Amino acid sequence: QKEVEQDPGPLSVPEGAIVSLNCTYSNSAFQYFMWYRQYSRKGPELLMYTYSSGNKEDGRFTAQVDKSSKYISLFIRDSQPSDSATYLCVKKGNRGNTPLVFGKGTRLSVIA
Amino acid sequence: DTGVSQDPRHKITKRGQNVTFRCDPISEHNRLYWYRQTLGQGPEFLTYFQNEAQLEKSRLLSDRFSAERPKGSFSTLEIQRTEQGDSAMYLCASSLAGGRPEAFFGQGTRLTVV
Numbered sequence: 001q002k003e004v005e006q007d008p009g010p011l012s013v014p015e016g017a018i019v020s021l022n023c024t025y026s027n028s029a030f031q032y033f034m035w036y037r038q039y040s041r042k043g044p045e046l047l048m049y050t051y052s053s054g055n056k057e058d059g060r061f062t063a064q065v066d067k068s069s070k071y072i073s074l075f076i077r078d079s080q081p082s083d084s085a086t087y088l089c090v091k092k093g094n095r096g097n098t099p100l101v102f103g104k105g106t107r108l109s110v111i112a
Numbered sequence: 113d114t115g116v117s118q119d120p121r122h123k124i125t126k127r128g129q130n131v132t133f134r135c136d137p138i139s140e141h142n143r144l145y146w147y148r149q150t151l152g153q154g155p156e157f158l159t160y161f162q163n164e165a166q167l168e169k170s171r172l173l174s175d176r177f178s179a180e181r182p183k184g185s186f187s188t189l190e191i192q193r194t195e196q197g198d199s200a201m202y203l204c205a206s207s208l209a210g211g212r213p214e215a216f217f218g219q220g221t222r223l224t225v226v
Contacts, residue, residue, distance in 0.1 A: 008152065032213040043116075043203055043217035044155065051213075088154050092213050099145055099168070100205075100215055102154030 003027050006089045006103030015112050019076040023089035023103050026070065032092040033065050035074045037085045038105065044088055047074070079110045114138060116218035118204050124224045125194055132190045133221045137206030144187050145215055146179055147203040148172065155203050161187060162209065194225045 006023040013019055021035075032051055036044035050056040053067045064073040076083055089103040117136040125131050137144050142163050147155035158177070160168045163184040173179075176194075181187040191198055201222050205215035 004154075006154075034214055036217075041220075041222070043219045045217065046214045049212075049214055099157040099160055100155075101157070102147075104152065104154050 003101050004089055004091055004103035006106055008104050008106060010107040010109060012109045012111060013079055015079060015081060015110055017079050017110070019074075019079050019083070019108060019110075021074040021076075021087050021089075021106050021108070023072050024070055025072070025091050027091075028067075028070070033063070033072050034090040034092065034100070035061075035063055036088040036090055036102075038088060039085045044102075047087075079108075081110045081112045084109045116204055116206055116216055118202075118218035118221050120221055121219060122222045122224075124226060127194060127196060127225055129194055130190065130192045131194060131223065132188055133202055133204075133223075135187045135189070135204030135218060137186070137204070138216055139185075141206035141208050141216070142184065143207045143209055143215075144181055145205040145207075146187070146189050147205065147217075149201040149203055149220070150199075158189075191223075194223075196225045199223055199225045 004025050034049040035047040037047050038044040048058050048063050053065050056063045060077045062075040086105040086107045088105045091101045119134045144161045146158040149155040157170050158173050159179050161181040176192045179189045201220040203220045205217045207215040
C-alpha cells in the first residue's frame, strides 16, 4: 500500500463549479499536509499546507484534514479554467529533514 | 529570478551514455532534494543534502546514480550508463532548515533515453 493514495482522475468540471479533491494516507507519523499544483511540464508549486486537523482557507481554496480517518481534502470554489492542472497531495513527517511524500496526483480540467 | 533553477530543461541521450544535471537552489536554502517523476505519477524522493552532506538516499537511487553538492550551494545529479527506464522528469527542490516545511521546486530536467 502506498503511503499516500489519491484518485488520479481525470476530473472534468464546468467553470464555476465547486471541486473536491481527496486523498488518504496510511502512516500516522506524518504531521504536515500540503497540496501542490503542477501545470503540464512544469515543477510543482505549493498551494497551501496545514499542520493539524481542521480547515485552512486561502482565497478560493480550502484544505481539510481529518487525522482520525487519515483523510485529506482540497476544495476549490468558483473554479476557473486556469485551475486546470494536476493537484498533488503531499505528506511530511515532523522531523525537519524528512522528505515530502507525494500522491500520484489528480488531473483536473475546468471547462469554460 | 530567485527561484530554483535547473539545467538543462531537456536532455535526449542514447542508451549507455552518461548524463549530468545541475540544480541551483534558492540562495539562502541549506537543504536540497532530488526527486524523479514519471508520467502519471507523483514525484518520488531520490536523495537529500543538508549543506554539502548527503544525508539520505532512497533505494530508488541505484549505483548508476550519484549526486553531489560540493560547496553546499549548487548540486549535480549524474546518471551513468543510462537505460530507457531512466526516462523521467528529474526535479530539484530546496528548503530552509528550521523554516516552513514546504520545499520549492525547479522546473525540472526532462530526460529521454533512446
